[in-house]
Structure formats: C-alpha cells, structure tokens
Amino acid sequence: MPQCCVPECVNRSETNQELSFYRFPANEKQRLKWLKLIRRKDFIPTCNSRVCSWHFSNGKDEGPSRFSWNSDKTFNFPNPEPKTHVRRRKRKQLLENSVDENEDDAVQGLLVLADAAASTVNSTSSVTAGETILQIEKVMLIKENETLKKELERQKQTFSFKQIENDADKVQYYTGLPDVATVRFLEQLLGRFELTYQSTWTVQMLALVDQLLLTLMKLRLNLGNLDLATRFNCSTATVINIFTTVVGALYDILYVGMMENNIPSIAKNQKCLPSCFLPFPNCRIVFDCTEVAASNTEKPDTQCHLYSQYKGRTTLKSLIGVAPNGVITFASDLYGGSDSDKAITSDCGILKQLHPGDMILADKGFTIRDILPQGVSLNIPAFLMNGQFTQEEVVNNRQISVARIHVERSIQRLKLFTILDRIPYQFKKIVNKILKVCVCLTNLQTPILCEFQDKM
Known part of the structure; x- marks a missing residue:
C-alpha cells in the first residue's frame, strides 16, 4: 500500500482512503522543486515514492506546500533550478530524445544516475558529485555526436x-x-x-x-x-x-x-504561323517518323517484324505529327521497325482527325495520297522523273525543306530524352506511355523558332 514519503507524515492509503497519493513528476524541474519542499535529506525518489494529497493546499501543479513544520507559516521559495541545471537538463533531453526504446541498460542506467546526481547537487556540492555529472555529460555529448554524424551521413547519401x-x-x-x-x-x-x-x-x-x-x-x-x-x-x-x-x-x-485528339485547326495554326510556312497557309500538320531501339530478347519471328532496313537493327517506330510552330501535336503508338510510313499512317488513326481543306506536309517516304480522306491534300518533295527538276519543283522542294527543318528540330529535342535511345526491356508494357510522356515534356521547352521566343 502507498505511504507518504514526507518526513513526520504517517498517512497511508489503507488508513486514509479519502487521500490521494501522487508520484513525483517526470519533469526534472518539478521533481527538484518537490524534493526541496519536503526537506528530506539524501532522498532519491523511485517509481514507488508517493506524496499524499494532504500536503497540496494549492493543487498538484503548485507542488506540496503544507507540512507539519510550517502549518502556521508561509514560505516563498525561489526557483530551485539554477542556470547550470538548465544547461544540463537540455543536454539530457537531447540524449533522451535520441535514445531508442530498446537502448541498452548501460545508457538507461546513466540517465537514472543523472537524475540522482541532479537531485543532490546544490551550492555546496562535493567534488565526487561534480565529477559524476561531468562523466554523465561526456557520455551524453558522445551519444549526441554519433547521432548527428549518422543524420549528416544519411543526408549526404540522399539526392533530392x-x-x-x-x-x-x-x-x-x-x-x-x-x-x-x-x-x-x-x-x-x-x-x-x-x-x-x-x-x-x-x-x-x-x-x-x-x-x-x-x-x-x-x-x-x-x-x-x-x-x-x-x-x-x-x-x-x-x-x-x-x-x-x-x-x-x-x-x-x-x-x-x-493532347490526345486535339490537333490544332488551320485557323489556330495561322494565328502563330512562322514565316517559313507562309507558302503553305493550309498546312495543318507535318508528318515524320522516328525510331526507338528495341531489345533483341524477342523471339526470332518477332525480331523479323522489328527489323528496320533504314536503321539496320531492330527498332520500334512511331509517327510524329508537328504543328507549323514546332509543337508536337500527335504521337502514334510504337510499331515494328519493318512497318512502312504508309502502313503506320493508315493504322494509327491520325487521318480520322483531318478535315477537307487540310494539307499535310511530309517527306518523300509518305506516299499516302491514295489513303487520304476526301479533300485532304499532301505536299511532299517532287521525285526526279526526267533527269532534271523543273523550276517550279525546285522552288517547291526548297520551301518544303526550309519548313521541315523545324519539324526535324522538334524530333531532335524529343530524342534528348535518352531513354528513347533504348527503352529498357522491363518497361516493355509501358513503352507507348514513355514515348508520349517524352513528347509532352518536349512541348514544355522554350519555342523552337526565334520569332516566337521574342514574343514570350
């Protein structure tokens, strides 16, 4: 049964059931205050030490103030915690915060020893008590230093x-x-x-x-x-x-x-039409294909489908559509490298988004006139038929070349995302998403054409 630890107090829970019996507070400052008030020399409270509620005339938070030796007197005690104790308490709290719940018994024992030493230290402390406190503080600082080193090392290793x-x-x-x-x-x-x-x-x-x-x-x-x-x-x-x-x-x-199914119309393109596209005011989109290296871990029959005669290796191929201002507005899924530009254009669904009056600009590989929707025109460089280009063909070829160079620069920017050099085989299932995300990120770059950069 709990018994009051205050000198000259004989209250016990079994004989005074109306009283409450309080443990000493965990807060060091409050605990020192209680110890000074009860005037019990060389006393170190444990988890079983109690003070009965008879001694708390002003409530538990104010500490015990009612004793047999001062029943007719009033005492005003100063703050029992000197500045040196404040510094020691802060160091101890730092150590307590760093001590894991499973810390070894030696460190826990030092903390108990620190409580005992702190409760007995006053202005007339002995040399032995001072040395003990210094040893405890040394262990605390070493522990704190090790914790900070580990934290610093962890931060150095993490890129952010x-x-x-x-x-x-x-x-x-x-x-x-x-x-x-x-x-x-x-x-x-x-x-x-x-x-x-x-x-x-x-x-x-x-x-x-x-x-x-x-x-x-x-x-x-x-x-x-x-x-x-x-x-x-x-x-x-x-x-x-x-x-x-x-x-x-x-x-x-x-x-x-x-971006999906959102190709700009001719009217929108004309609001930001570069000067090099003035000869092609009805151009809605420029076609080109780009290839991505494919893994050689496929089955032989699949590798045959992926083999690109142009690249001389197995690749994946995508149709890229670029607006006259250099913004990529369409990207098809990836096909095998052996598929022709015409086959990809026919299958990818881009032609369904075009309307009568639209014009497509492309290179010679896009022989797609026979599959275009009605009213949609195609402008590609002329083929050399009679050993010499006509003056009109020369002019048209040059104009197409000047306009298409910006499209090639857009695709060049896309290839700066080097995962497109060779997409790892483990991401085979999301290759189309990877390509199209890279397309979107490319569009977040500064404009290709200088005349648009000046307007930004």
Whole structure:
C-alpha cells in the first residue's frame, strides 16, 4: 500500500482512503522543486515514492506546500533550478530524445544516475558529485555526436530536388525541363491527384517532387535502376515502382487530358504561323517518323517484324505529327521497325482527325495520297522523273525543306530524352506511355523558332 514519503507524515492509503497519493513528476524541474519542499535529506525518489494529497493546499501543479513544520507559516521559495541545471537538463533531453526504446541498460542506467546526481547537487556540492555529472555529460555529448554524424551521413547519401533547384543548368541537365518553375508546375499537377502505385505498396520515403525528379532523370538520362537507387537511398524495387507510377500519371494528365485528339485547326495554326510556312497557309500538320531501339530478347519471328532496313537493327517506330510552330501535336503508338510510313499512317488513326481543306506536309517516304480522306491534300518533295527538276519543283522542294527543318528540330529535342535511345526491356508494357510522356515534356521547352521566343 502507498505511504507518504514526507518526513513526520504517517498517512497511508489503507488508513486514509479519502487521500490521494501522487508520484513525483517526470519533469526534472518539478521533481527538484518537490524534493526541496519536503526537506528530506539524501532522498532519491523511485517509481514507488508517493506524496499524499494532504500536503497540496494549492493543487498538484503548485507542488506540496503544507507540512507539519510550517502549518502556521508561509514560505516563498525561489526557483530551485539554477542556470547550470538548465544547461544540463537540455543536454539530457537531447540524449533522451535520441535514445531508442530498446537502448541498452548501460545508457538507461546513466540517465537514472543523472537524475540522482541532479537531485543532490546544490551550492555546496562535493567534488565526487561534480565529477559524476561531468562523466554523465561526456557520455551524453558522445551519444549526441554519433547521432548527428549518422543524420549528416544519411543526408549526404540522399539526392533530392533541393540540391539542384537553385542551379538552372543542373535542373535542365537532370530533368530535361527549362527551369524550376516547370518542375514545380508538374509537381502541382501530380499533387491534385491521388497516385495509384503500380506495386502493391505506397512509396512514402520520398517527397512527391523527388519522385518526379527520379522519373525525369530516368527519362532524360536513362540511368540504371541501381544508380538511381543509390542516389535516392532506396531499393531498385522502389525506383521501378515510382517510375512506372509517375509515368502513368503524367501520361493520363498531359497526353490523354491535354493532347490526345486535339490537333490544332488551320485557323489556330495561322494565328502563330512562322514565316517559313507562309507558302503553305493550309498546312495543318507535318508528318515524320522516328525510331526507338528495341531489345533483341524477342523471339526470332518477332525480331523479323522489328527489323528496320533504314536503321539496320531492330527498332520500334512511331509517327510524329508537328504543328507549323514546332509543337508536337500527335504521337502514334510504337510499331515494328519493318512497318512502312504508309502502313503506320493508315493504322494509327491520325487521318480520322483531318478535315477537307487540310494539307499535310511530309517527306518523300509518305506516299499516302491514295489513303487520304476526301479533300485532304499532301505536299511532299517532287521525285526526279526526267533527269532534271523543273523550276517550279525546285522552288517547291526548297520551301518544303526550309519548313521541315523545324519539324526535324522538334524530333531532335524529343530524342534528348535518352531513354528513347533504348527503352529498357522491363518497361516493355509501358513503352507507348514513355514515348508520349517524352513528347509532352518536349512541348514544355522554350519555342523552337526565334520569332516566337521574342514574343514570350
């Protein structure tokens, strides 16, 4: 049964059931105050020590103030905690915060010893007590130092967007985007939707902007999964989970939500028509095909379908449509490298989006006049038929060449996302999403043509 530890007090819970019996407070300052008030020399309270409620005339928070020796007197005690104790308490709290619940008994014993030493130290402390406190403080500082070293080492090993956001060149190198504002814009778009991770678990160890950075670095630099895992201090499984998830989200937001089936009309094109396209005012879109290296792990019959005579290796091929101002407005799914430009154009669905009066600009490989919708025209360079071009053909070929150079520059920008050099085989199922996300990110660059840059 609890018994009051105050000198000259004989109250026990079994004989005074109306009284409450309070433990000493965990707060060091309050505990020292209680010890000074009860005047019990060399007393170290334990978890079983109690003070009965008879001594608390002003409530528990004010501490015990009613004793047999001062029943007719009033005492005003000063703050029992000198400045030296404040410093020691702060150091002790730092150590307590760093001590894990499973910390070894030796450290826990030092903390108990610190409580005991602090409760007995006063202006006439002995030399032994002072030495004990110094030893305890030394252990605390060593522990604190080790904790800070581990935290610093962990921060050094983790790559994050904060490390590059103040350097425009680094942002452009790692992400392929022109500036920090564009990266933050994509972060805000992603933040509006709840990401559904491709794996069965959610990634919480990396902030959303760092997950976006990891994905952009994979697209821009095609870094290996182990490389990214080392940079971001995570596992390769986490890298794959983040990449597939963020690519899927960007595809849904940027391509499906903003770009798919949304080719600008002739009227919209004419509002920002470059001077090199003035000879082709009815041009709605410029066609070209681009190829992506394919893995050789396919079956032999599949490899035959993927083999490109033009590239001399197995590839995947996509039809790219570019507006006269240099913005990519269409990207087909990827086909086998052996498919012709005409076959891809016929199958990908682009012709369904064209209307009578539209004109397509393309190179000689697009012999597609016989499959065009009624009223849609095609302008390609003339073929040499009689050993010499006519003056009209020369002029037309030159005008087409001058206009198409900007389209080729747009596709060149697209290829700066080096994952398109060779998409890893493990991402085979999302190759179309990867291509179209890269297309959308390419459109976030500064304008191709100088005459539009001056207007921005």
